[in-house]
Amino acid sequence: MTGSAQATGVAPPPVTADTTPAFAMTEGRVALDGRPVLRGIDLRVTPGEVVAVLGANGSGKSTLIRALLGLTPLSGGSTELYGVPPARFRQWWRVGYVPQRLSVGGGVPATVREVVTSGRVARQRRLRRANAEDRAAVARALDAVGLTARAGDPVGWLSGGQQQRVLIARALAGDPDTYVMDEPTAGVDAENQRHLAATLAVLVERGKTVLLVAHELGPMAPLITRSVVLRDGLVVHDGAPPRGEPAHPAHHAADLPGPGAAR
Numbered sequence: 001m002t003g004s005a006q007a008t009g010v011a012p013p014p015v016t017a018d019t020t021p022a023f024a025m026t027e028g029r030v031a032l033d034g035r036p037v038l039r040g041i042d043l044r045v046t047p048g049e050v051v052a053v054l055g056a057n058g059s060g061k062s063t064l065i066r067a068l069l070g071l072t073p074l075s076g077g078s079t080e081l082y083g084v085p086p087a088r089f090r091q092w093w094r095v096g097y098v099p100q101r102l103s104v105g106g107g108v109p110a111t112v113r114e115v116v117t118s119g120r121v122a123r124q125r126r127l128r129r130a131n132a133e134d135r136a137a138v139a140r141a142l143d144a145v146g147l148t149a150r151a152g153d154p155v156g157w158l159s160g161g162q163q164q165r166v167l168i169a170r171a172l173a174g175d176p177d178t179y180v181m182d183e184p185t186a187g188v189d190a191e192n193q194r195h196l197a198a199t200l201a202v203l204v205e206r207g208k209t210v211l212l213v214a215h216e217l218g219p220m221a222p223l224i225t226r227s228v229v230l231r232d233g234l235v236v237h238d239g240a241p242p243r244g245e246p247a248h249p250a251h252h253a254a255d256l257p258g259p260g261a262a263r
């Protein structure tokens with residue numbers, strides 16, 4: 001306690017980690033081709049949360065993820081990454097994004113290792129050759145997704161599920177504070193889903209924040225601390241994760257309480 005705090009009897013502020021929300025969207029709206037896709041989303045994700053975004057095909061999950069990252073512009077409302085609008089956000093190393101599909105695969109003859117190494121770029125002040133620390137992080141990431149043996153292969157040679165694991169490794173290599181994953185287990189076999197869940201469990205233990213879109217949580221279900229269910233561009237449930245593993249969470253959205261009920 002400081003001298004002045006002792007004098008006034010006021011306790012000093014506790015020394016805590018950064019509690020600025022990783023994401024804070026207020027009344028977020030997105031229109032695509034003139035059609036409203038997100039129709040007023042309020043969402044705050046605080047550090048350490050493990051949030052599953054659930055909902056039927058076309059409910060707006062990927063659009064929400066992209067809007068939170070500033071990849072899709074809002075037509076109304078506002079959104080912030082660690083307290084800063086995406087256009088002014090500079091600390092991109094803090095966010096590891098796993099998109100739904102590998103966009104560099106077709107036509108680009110990059111190897112698995114090169115794609116995973118690109119996950120280190122946001123950590124560099126300026127573009128430079130990978131150093132020993134980068135190489136060690138890349139090796140750990142490849143090992144975590146079980147692709148060490150394929151490191152030298154062009155990514156285009158890999159199956160869809162393996163390419164998905166390359167994208168996960170790319171995010172892991174950057175060692176971000178927050179992981180944003182759009183269906184990370186789509187097309188990934190059961191054993192590798194368990195592997196990913198174990199990797200995520202370690203990250204969660206270390207206080208990382210996770211926001212993931214999923215149709216089926218599978219072995220990741222026990223890690224989820226909160227679920228956000230979208231329907232037609234609106235949040236229809238925000239609170240407790242589904243108990244057990246429904247065959248298709250979206251089908252159960254109608255049974256869940258309305259917006260704001262649980263949080």
Ligand SMILES: Nc1ncnc2c1ncn2[C@@H]1O[C@H](COP(=O)(O)OP(=O)(O)OP(=O)(O)O)[C@@H](O)[C@H]1O
Pocket residue numbers: 032033037055056057058059060061062063064
């Ligand atoms: N570029 C685009 N132009 C026009 N409409 C789009 C575009 N991208 C997505 N949409 C529409 O926006 C709606 C939401 O799409 P989005 O991909 O966000 O849904 P989703 O919940 O992630 O679906 P899925 O579970 O199938 O991945 C859909 O009706 C989709 O057709």
